[in-house]
Amino acid sequence: MSDPAQPVFVLVRPQMGENIGAAARAMWNFGLDRMRMVDPRDGWPNPRAVALASGAGRLLDRAAIHATTAEAVADCDFVLATTARGRGLTKPILTPERAMAEARAMSGQGRRVAVLFGPERAGLENDDIARANAIVSVPVNPGFPSLNLAQCVLLTAYEWRRQTADILPERMELAGTEPASALEVEKLAEHYEVRLSDAGFFFPDTKAPGMKLALRNLWSRMPLTRADVQVFHGMLRQLTRARDRGE
Template identity: 45%
Template structure:
């Protein structure tokens, strides 16, 4: 075994002192290990364990492909036996896309995330095991696990590379612990316009449209005014946008009344 776990920097893990461990069984290319490490740190995972990496460890290609996820690479531990890599874990999940003979609970990554957080909240140490890139996990690996994780993908093509698989598990883990709205408006330095500001803009715009002869058919005017208002209320104008629209309307009126240059 090489490497040491070190103390977890909770500023890199979303405040979790004991995030899930990622175990890669017989990973082949250092590039794939590095990309998996990058995916891990994206999701606040920092404990990476390798079992019999084909090209040895440390690996320059892994460091290069980690793209700055040095905390993962530097603390990576290498084991010769799966049993040693899993020894200190209370609960182990194994990822596979194949149907096996063993009777095991099966989670999706989304279903697994709250399960892992609940068990970690009880003080348990959790690990997620990934098999070799070419063959995936073997039956003996599934026998070591408490449950199986399967990603619901296109039944006709379920193949994932190592980093993709790690990212799918890690992403759901991270999302289960953050409170981010599914939709929000990016306001930058502006703020929403008040109802009064928007109303004054409508009055200004409608006045200029009236002066220009836009409302030619009087009986259609109420519906046209509603349509105009719906256009602007639907997009949620900011204070600055209201000021800009009013400036545009004023500029067009000024241009209309500006004397034409003499030829």
């Protein structure tokens, strides 16, 4: 079941079926499935949109088609308009991150939010933007500000998803093993300290304590797994065996 508080994404006068399908796919990548369209240029349904949706066809099946932007947002309480160009209208201009934070807050208050995306050729018209409460502007290269429809939808959907509390933080992916315990790291440090001492690494004696401390600190900084610890032990054993054999 999709998030009941999610915003409605409104594609205003989209031109190419391929871009509609790609926009649907981008929405569904981030758990959004409420799409509306205003007067799609090539009519509806559009087989090219279905082909590009690639598994997100359910959005297209359920998409509502409206004749005008006013009709498409009539039941919404807060409307955002995506545009890369200044339009001579006095409105707050938000980054996608800030806009979706606002949208999340509005949705949390039970208010329905809509995001308008303009047609590929020229974007939203002033008449569309005038119906919005705020503008969403992506900080792109000013010399080439135009974004593909699906790209803009994806950026916005991603920022909405980032506001979700259950998104996992950045983490280390462990491939079939567990993090090494403090004891295992300690034993590894001892193993290296003994072997390095035997090899005369800690020289001169006056610097040995500081060198050993630095080495211990190095091991503790490394996000070692149990498998990593075994590899380091094995490497050192093999090196010392080779030395003892005179290789």
